[in-house]
Amino acid sequence: MGHFFEFIVEHLSQFLQFTAFANMTVGHIIxxxxxxxxxxxxxxxxxxxxxxxxxxxxxxxGNVAFAPGYQIGVYESGSxxxxxxxxxxxxxxxxxxxxxxxxxxxxxALISNPKLILIGAAAQLGIFGAYCLALALGFSPTEAGAIGxxxxxxxxxxxxxxxxxxxxxxxxxxxxxxxxxxLVPVIQPPVMKLLTTKKxxxxxxxxxxxxxxxxxxxxxxxxxxxxxxxxxxxxPLLGMLxxxxxxxxxGVTKRLADTAKGPMIDVVTILIGLTVGASTQxxxxxxxxxxxxxxxxxxxxxxxxxxxxxxxxxxNLFLKEGNKMNPLIGNAGVSAVPDSARVSQVVGLxxxxxxxxxxxxxxxxxxxxxxxxxxxxxxxxxxx
Amino acid sequence: MQRRIKHxxxxxxxxxxxxxxxxxxxxxxxxxxxINEILxxxxxxxVDDFGMHTAWIEIFNSAYNTVNxxxxxxxxxxxxxxxxxxxxxxxTTKIPSRCYMVFxxxxxxxxxxxxxxxxxxGAKTIALFNADGRTLVDKVDLPLENxxxxxxxxxxxxxxxxxxLEKSTPGANNDYTRKKTAGESFVEIDPYGVGMTAIAMFVVxxxxxxxxxxxxxxxxxxxxxxxxxxxxxxxxxxxxxxxxKEEISxxxxxxxxxxxxxxxxxxxxxxxxxxxxxxxxxxxxxxxxKIYTLRKTPR
Numbered sequence: 001m002g003h004f005f006e007f008i009v010e011h012l013s014q015f016l017q018f019t020a021f022a023n024m025t026v027g028h029i030i031x032x033x034x035x036x037x038x039x040x041x042x043x044x045x046x047x048x049x050x051x052x053x054x055x056x057x058x059x060x061x062g063n064v065a066f067a068p069g070y071q072i073g074v075y076e077s078g079s080x081x082x083x084x085x086x087x088x089x090x091x092x093x094x095x096x097x098x099x100x101x102x103x104x105x106x107x108x109a110l111i112s113n114p115k116l117i118l119i120g121a122a123a124q125l126g127i128f129g130a131y132c133l134a135l136a137l138g139f140s141p142t143e144a145g146a147i148g149x150x151x152x153x154x155x156x157x158x159x160x161x162x163x164x165x166x167x168x169x170x171x172x173x174x175x176x177x178x179x180x181x182x183l184v185p186v187i188q189p190p191v192m193k194l195l196t197t198k199k200x201x202x203x204x205x206x207x208x209x210x211x212x213x214x215x216x217x218x219x220x221x222x223x224x225x226x227x228x229x230x231x232x233x234x235x236p237l238l239g240m241l242x243x244x245x246x247x248x249x250x251g252v253t254k255r256l257a258d259t260a261k262g263p264m265i266d267v268v269t270i271l272i273g274l275t276v277g278a279s280t281q282x283x284x285x286x287x288x289x290x291x292x293x294x295x296x297x298x299x300x301x302x303x304x305x306x307x308x309x310x311x312x313x314x315x316n317l318f319l320k321e322g323n324k325m326n327p328l329i330g331n332a333g334v335s336a337v338p339d340s341a342r343v344s345q346v347v348g349l350x351x352x353x354x355x356x357x358x359x360x361x362x363x364x365x366x367x368x369x370x371x372x373x374x375x376x377x378x379x380x381x382x383x384x
Numbered sequence: 385m386q387r388r389i390k391h392x393x394x395x396x397x398x399x400x401x402x403x404x405x406x407x408x409x410x411x412x413x414x415x416x417x418x419i420n421e422i423l424x425x426x427x428x429x430x431v432d433d434f435g436m437h438t439a440w441i442e443i444f445n446s447a448y449n450t451v452n453x454x455x456x457x458x459x460x461x462x463x464x465x466x467x468x469x470x471x472x473x474x475x476t477t478k479i480p481s482r483c484y485m486v487f488x489x490x491x492x493x494x495x496x497x498x499x500x501x502x503x504x505x506g507a508k509t510i511a512l513f514n515a516d517g518r519t520l521v522d523k524v525d526l527p528l529e530n531x532x533x534x535x536x537x538x539x540x541x542x543x544x545x546x547x548x549l550e551k552s553t554p555g556a557n558n559d560y561t562r563k564k565t566a567g568e569s570f571v572e573i574d575p576y577g578v579g580m581t582a583i584a585m586f587v588v589x590x591x592x593x594x595x596x597x598x599x600x601x602x603x604x605x606x607x608x609x610x611x612x613x614x615x616x617x618x619x620x621x622x623x624x625x626x627x628x629k630e631e632i633s634x635x636x637x638x639x640x641x642x643x644x645x646x647x648x649x650x651x652x653x654x655x656x657x658x659x660x661x662x663x664x665x666x667x668x669x670x671x672x673x674k675i676y677t678l679r680k681t682p683r
Contacts (some may be wrong), residue, residue, distance in 0.1 A: 114599035121585070121592040128584055132577035141567030144577065165567075215606055222598060230591045367592060374591050378584045383567035 023065035027282030035059030035277065041182065048182035048339070051155065054270055055178055058277015074278040085275040088170070091163045093272040094156030095240040100265025101156075101337070101369065102220075102244025103257045109363040111215050112208035115315070115325070116360070120367025122311030123333025124375045126151025126304020130296045131379075137292055142166050145379040147293055150177045151300030152372030153184070153336040157237060159276065161376045164384055171279040172290040176297035178276075181336045187298070188331045188343050191305040196327045200313070201351045203326040205360045213251065220246040227374055233384075234377030241369065301334065308333035308364065325360070332361040335368035414456055414514055416447035419522045420484065421537030421549065421558055424504045424530040430554050432499070438490035439504040442554055443512065444541060445479035452478045455515035458487060458500060460507040466517040468493070468500045482541070486554045 016022055038056030042049040061081070066072045071079040087093040110116055131148030139147060146166035149158045150173060158177035162170040180187065224242035228235045247257040279285075308330035316324045328348050332340045344361035421442040423429055432438050441458065445451045454477035459467035470477060474497060479485050486498065493501040504510075504526070511523040524546060527536060535552040539545065540559045549558055564572075574580055 111599055111603065114596045114603060117592045117596045117599070118589070121589045124588050125581075125585065128577065128581035132581060135571065135575070135577045141571040142565070145567070209603075209607070212606055212610070215602065218602065219599065223595060226594055226598070227591050230587065230594070370595075371588050371592060374588050375584060378587050382570055382580065382584075383565075 018067045020065045023067060025065065025282060027286040028063045028065045030286060031059055031063040031280060031282045034280075035063065038179075038277075047185075048178065050269060051178050051273055052182055054273025055175065055277040058274040059175075059280050060277075061274065062278035062281050073281065074275060075281065075284070081275065081278055084271055085279060087268075087271060088159060088275050088279070089163055089167065091160045091236065093268050094160035095236040096268045097156040097265060097272065098237050098373075099240040099244040100261050100268070102241040102246075103248045103261035104265075105241075105245060105248075105337070105366050105369075106362075107216065107219055107223075107245065107366055108211040109208050109359050110366055111211045111219050113206075113360070113363055116329070116363030117367040117370075118315070119308050119311055119330055119333040119364035120369075120371040121333075123304045123308035123330070123335075123364070123368055124152065124371045125307030126153075126300040126302075126334060127372070127375050127379075129303035129307075130300030133299055134292075134296050137296070139289075139292070140166075142383050143169055143289075145383045146170075146173055147296050148300065149173070149372070149376055149379065150180065150293070150297040151304045151334070152368075152375060153177070153181055153301065153304065153334040153340065154369060154372045155181060156272075157335075157372050157376050159272065160237060161379060164380055168284075169289065169293060171276060171285050172293045173297075174276040175280060176294050179294075180297050180301050181339065184301070184334075184336050184339045185343055185346070187301050188305050188334075188340065189347050191302055192309055192328055192331050192343075192347055195306065195309045195313070198351065200316075200327050201348065202355065203316075203324050204352075204355055205326055205329075205357070206323070208359055208363075213249065216249040217246065220249055223370070227370060231374050231377030231381070233380040234373045237373040237376065238370065241373065304334040305331045326355075326357055329357055329361040329364055333364040333368045333371070335365065335372050337365050337369060338362065340368075341365040413447070414451055414453065415519075415521055416445060417451060417453060417456070417479070417512060417521055418444045418446055418538070419510055419512055419524050420444035420541070421535050421553065422504070422510060422524065422526065423533070423535045423552060423554070424507070424526065425532040427532045429533045429535075429552055432488045432490065432495075434495055436490065438488045440554055441487045441489055441500075441504075441510055442537070443479065443485045443487070444538075445481060445483055445485075446541065448481050450478050450480050453485060454478075456521065457513040457515075457517055459511050459513065460489075460502050460504065460509060462509055462511055462523070465511065465513045465520075467502060471497045484555045484557075 020028075035056045035058075038052045038059065041047045042052035042056060062074055068076065071077075072081075073079060074081040074085045076082055127148045128151075129148075130151045131144050134144035134147045135141065142165040146158075146162040146169055149161045152158065155174065155178050159170060159174050162173040166173070220242045223245075224239055227238050231238075244257070244260050247253045247260055309327050310330070311333075312325050312327040312330040316327070319325070326344075326348065329341075329344045332344050334340050341358055341361035341364075345356060345358040348355050348357040419441060423440050426437040426439055429437060430440070432440075443453060452472075453470050454472035454474060456470050457466045457468060458470065459465055461467055477485075477497065488495075488499045489502060489504045489507075490499055491501060491503040492499045507526055509523060509525050512521040513519060514521050524536075530536070531548065533552070535549045536546060537549050537558050539547055539549070541557065551560065553560060570580065
């Protein structure tokens with residue numbers, strides 16, 4: 001009988017050692033709080049709920065402390081989460097998301113006013129601003145490149161590049177990128193207001209012209225060939241983006257386009273969000289480097305907004321009256337589709353209730369997606 | 385405008401052809417295999433799987449995918465390119481991307497597929513032929529004098545030059561010195577990232593500026609085309625209307641209008657009111673069952 005109780009006690013204590021309570025650290029509790037904050041922001045404030053809910057819940061999943069060796073955690077070979085995380089590590093999910101983005105994006109605004117493409121290039125200044133700052137803070141060149149891409153305000157691109165350049169920092173970079181994308185309505189307006197005069201904010205832009213189907217088809221094909229011929233390392237992202245767009249614009253592959261922009265992107269978003277969230281285990285995530293990454297991420301968004309707005313102001317110096325652009329669309333060059341374009345619209349309406357900037361801002365917004373993928377390709381070529 | 389676009393596109397095509405003709409693409413197959421390192425006199429160097437000091441030949445897969453060397457031929461005599469056939473169907477003949485494989489030139493082919501049927505005593509050339517036995521993949525002319533235990537090889541994987549190597553590295557990279565990563569080298573010349581910012585912003589701007597130029601011109605072309613179509617349509621329409629106005633008198637118009645009115649009234653007054661009820665019977669089959677074609681209501 002005594003032997004039996006000894007057996008029970010021994011196994012009970014072993015069971016207790018396996019519970020999350022026994023393995024919990026302060027770091028895990030902090031991360032769980034961060035996960036809960038993400039979920040709260042997504043549900044109560046509706047900040048990017050499609051991203052913050054999977055990521056927030058993923059953070060909770062990743063920070064349930066467990067005894068290692070049982071193929072549970074995202075970093076343990078052979079675990080289910082590890083298999084799902086493979087798509088992040090190998091950069092499989094981001095191109096699939098780009099396929100969906102391409103299938104749901106209408107490039108008409110960009111095609112009708114090609115000037116707007118250049119704003120998408122100017123706003124990439126945020127990437128390289130953060131790169132310089134990261135180098136100054138002592139990050140290695142590859143880490144600095146991966147951190148810089150946060151300024152592209154493009155989650156899939158950030159995950160793709162960091163998985164290649166600095167896989168150890170990928171969790172922090174992805175979380176920072178998605179967090180700041182969600183906080184675009186908070187970060188950008190003060191910078192936009194600071195850099196523009198009231199007169200500039202009231203500029204009305206010409207309505208975009210109607211774009212033919214042929215133009216849209218040519219855009220998808222020529223856009224892919226031109227950008228990837230210059231930066232072949234951007235092929236996985238740009239190739240898929242324009243392919244998705246061709247599915248949409250060709251008009252004969254509606255089913256494929258519907259799948260790409262519907263069920264497929266939903267599935268991949270769930271997987272990428274959950275696994276990126278789960279990759280933020282306190283043991284690997286809570287470091288001074290992560291804090292630095294978050295600070296640099298915020299700075300990169302500010303610099304990117306600065307770059308976009310200032311570029312429009314400079315271009316306006318060379319444009320005739322009537323052709324001028326409203327600098328409030330400059331912020332939209334940072335990608336973060338469509339939130340940053342929405343910010344342009346909201347800020348524009350604050351000064352003129354009838355001046356709708358949304359359609360104009362969508363041009364630099366989608367150009368920003370192309371620009372950040374090109375920038376990622378350059379960083380990959382120079383630093384990998 | 386159309387002419388200009390045609391000229392522009394043909395210019396791009398010619399430029400691409402010129403550039404493409406100067407490049408050599410990697411085939412990602414057996415043609416990417418290279419003879420990488422050779423030891424002719426093995427006194428106290430690496431031993432084979434039988435514990436013997438024998439000459440060896442190292443092959444490097446320069447492709448970025450796995451290449452199967454099975455089926456290819458190794459020889460020390462160019463007049464007999466099919467001297468040693470590397471057996472097919474063996475998983476061990478697959479060389480992973482950027483990896484190496486060592487063959488023992490001991491003239492003992494019965495010891496396994498990696499033991500050749502010739503040795504390197506007096507050999508002047510080593511060659512690797514493709515599976516067809518005719519296409520030369522790589523060839524190395526051996527030096528006249530060979531030093532014992534000193535290997536002859538490429539100093540780096542991509543080098544075309546052959547030298548005596550300081551250290552023999554069978555099955556490994558000949559270049560064992562630590563190399564700076566691209567990032568480290570870049571940061572040495574650009575410690576603050578200013579150069580990177582300038583270059584990268586220039587490239588991003590160039591890429592998008594090219595798109596801008598193309599779409600600006602293309603937009604103009606389509607606007608003109610649309611304007612031309614509208615004008616010609618308007619022209620045709622006004623011409624037709626003029627002709628009709630000239631040809632048809634007011635009485636004819638009134639007659640047409642009356643006829644249309646009467647036709648429509650008639651259509652309205654005599655509607656078909658016959659109802660037919662016919663029983664349709666269908667035999668049950670799981671293929672046509674509604675249960676299998678409807679989604680279940682989520683609970």
